């Protein structure tokens with residue numbers, strides 16, 4: 001009997017010892033933080049990591065009291081990378097980790113309100129992605145995006161749960177709304193509806209329909225990337241007619257100058273991996289999607305769907321190129337004055353920071369309606385593709401034609 005108790009105590013000792021070395025008592029940090037931010041501590045204690053980590057593993061030990069809060073470290077990707085090398089490296093090789101690069105490359109970012117960017121109440125709320133080094137941030141952290149680290153975007157702090165990150169809602173906070181309504185599209189389309197109905201009525205079989213993660217993070221791969229990208233401009237292009245439309249778009253993006261020669265912005269496109277720049281690169285990204293679809297659908301069915309989604313981009317580009325050229329004509333003829341140091345061409349990357357109504361319409365046609373036309377096609381939401389996308393592009397084009405005509409007449413009357 002005594003021997004059994006001894007055995008039991010020894011195994012208990014090892015069990016506790018192995019699963020939570022030195023973490024038996026409540027840490028100093030927790031003792032105080034249970035008063036400062038009680039639910040936060042509870043969240044952490046419920047998570048998997050509380051079994052073997054404590055607050056200091058991510059926040060360091062420099063801050064010990066209310067008087068030295070500024071010394072608390074805020075984790076960056078490298079903090080998690082130390083223990084989760086695979087996920088961190090996959091993540092860093094994907095598109096998310098370039099979110100800040102894309103934001104800072106935009107010509108008008110520095111003109112936005114500070115609260116909007118550094119204060120993370122606008123663009124900066126979603127784009128503070130890819131800061132790897134705690135120190136780089138820590139050195140000036142009150143100014144340079146004080147909060148916002150990548151891994152918690154799907155694994156919210158301090159639960160850091162795998163289950164939570166695997167649900168499609170984990171993507172919703174950013175992939176929704178005006179220019180990237182993937183959440184609305186998916187959740188209203190067959191895949192999302194089938195997934196969510198099954199999650200409620202037959203949870204064990206919910207994965208008969210795909211989630212965002214099924215298609216974009218197959219096998220839990222944290223390297224998230226698409227073939228077309230946000231702007232849907234790839235190079236080279238075999239279809240000559242389509243390439244004609246694309247050239248107008250690339251000029252309006254400032255990647256080509258009005259004569260069609262590459263500008264320094266092409267380097268930005270490369271650095272931010274904004275577009276696939278070889279056929280091989282495009283094909284490799286596309287293949288990953290097709291392979292996933294084929295787990296549930298036949299090859300012909302998948303090919304048919306991909307081909308027609310691609311064609312929707314071409315249809316959208318046809319309307320958009322005409323609109324760009326009308327506005328470019330107004331620049332060429334001096335009806336819209338060119339901006340200092342800028343070519344006589346519309347610049348789509350200025351988004352809404354434009355001076356004329358016609359350019360506001362062009363911006364909406366680009367960011368809102370063209371996006372919805374093709375994003376809806378890939379996400380099987382025919383309502384978005386039609387009524388919020390293609391139909392609106394037609395309306396934009398009519399408006400742009402009429403407004404341009406009127407601007408020309410006004411100029412004749414009041415030169």
Ligand code: HEC
Nearest residue numbers: 028029032033036055056059060061063064065066069072
């Ligand atoms: C004696 C109380 C006390 C102790 C001990 C303490 N903290 Fe804090 N800590 C605070 C208070 C109070 C704040 C909030 C300050 C504010 O927001 O005004 C804070 C803030 C923080 C922050 C946020 C910092 C920021 O930049 O916003 C982190 C992270 C943190 N503590 C981690 C820890 C860790 C890790 C430990 C243990 C090594 C610890 N704390 C120990 C009181 C304490």
Ligand code: HEC
Nearest residue numbers: 033041044053054055057058074075146147148149152157
């Ligand atoms: C696995 C890493 C990890 C551990 C362990 C951890 N945190 Fe955090 N903590 C984070 C991350 C990530 C952030 C968000 C940083 C950012 O936004 O840049 C954060 C932010 C904070 C903040 C500031 C933001 C807020 O919501 O108030 C406080 C305070 C904080 N942690 C306290 C704690 C305390 C107390 C513990 C221990 C019970 C703890 N943390 C354990 C990763 C961790």
Ligand code: HEC
Nearest residue numbers: 048049052057075079080082083151152155160161162163
């Ligand atoms: C000191 C090592 C260490 C650090 C640093 C660390 N983790 Fe962990 N993490 C672990 C261990 C141990 C587990 C539990 C066993 C496992 O799942 O690998 C875990 C589990 C996880 C899980 C799975 C939880 C679940 O529900 O199954 C996630 C997600 C996670 N960590 C995210 C993070 C993030 C994000 C960071 C950085 C903010 C981080 N970890 C930092 C060691 C660490």
Ligand code: HEC
Nearest residue numbers: 102103106122123126173174175180229230231272273274
């Ligand atoms: C609600 C979150 C959110 C806000 C706010 C936001 N973005 Fe984005 N942004 C995203 C998402 C998500 C994507 C990727 C969408 C896609 O690929 O369909 C993206 C993509 C981009 C891209 C394209 C990156 C590329 O390489 O293709 C740029 C540039 C960009 N955003 C700039 C901005 C600017 C400038 C602002 C503020 C005026 C802003 N964003 C506001 C979430 C946001």
Ligand code: HEC
Nearest residue numbers: 077080084087088091150151153154162165166213219220
């Ligand atoms: C875009 C959303 C997203 C982001 C951002 C994200 N993760 Fe994950 N993570 C997931 C999903 C989804 C899973 C579950 C994958 C699966 O089902 O196998 C997961 C799983 C994990 C796991 C558990 C792996 C396992 O098999 O047990 C760890 C650890 C982890 N992530 C760490 C991280 C770290 C570290 C970062 C930041 C570099 C990060 N994640 C960023 C979505 C994300």
Ligand code: HEC
Nearest residue numbers: 171175182183186210211212215226227228229289375378
């Ligand atoms: C059935 C698979 C599938 C599901 C589910 C899915 N997507 Fe997609 N998604 C795709 C395909 C296919 C593309 C286009 C890939 C390409 O460029 O070849 C795409 C493209 C994207 C893009 C790039 C811009 C665009 O829309 O074309 C983003 C961002 C995106 N998806 C996010 C999401 C989010 C967020 C969810 C969930 C709310 C989701 N997707 C659900 C298959 C899926």
Ligand code: HEC
Nearest residue numbers: 095096098099102126153170171174212216225226229230
């Ligand atoms: C914190 C906001 C945020 C969350 C949460 C988020 N994303 Fe993103 N996502 C972005 C931003 C911003 C970009 C554009 C990055 C860039 O500028 O390079 C992006 C890009 C993408 C792209 C690549 C589009 C391209 O250009 O190739 C896909 C696909 C994508 N996200 C899918 C997802 C999925 C799936 C989830 C959930 C599992 C998710 N995202 C969660 C903000 C987010």
Ligand code: HEC
Nearest residue numbers: 190194207208209210214289292293295296297302305380
């Ligand atoms: C995990 C399995 C799974 C994956 C992966 C998957 N699908 Fe589906 N898909 C389904 C189910 C289930 C349905 C609903 C069956 C039905 O149409 O009644 C469906 C329906 C569809 C439909 C019919 C939509 C409608 O409105 O009627 C299309 C088109 C489709 N999928 C295309 C794709 C494409 C393209 C991919 C890859 C990008 C893909 N699916 C990936 C399971 C999947």
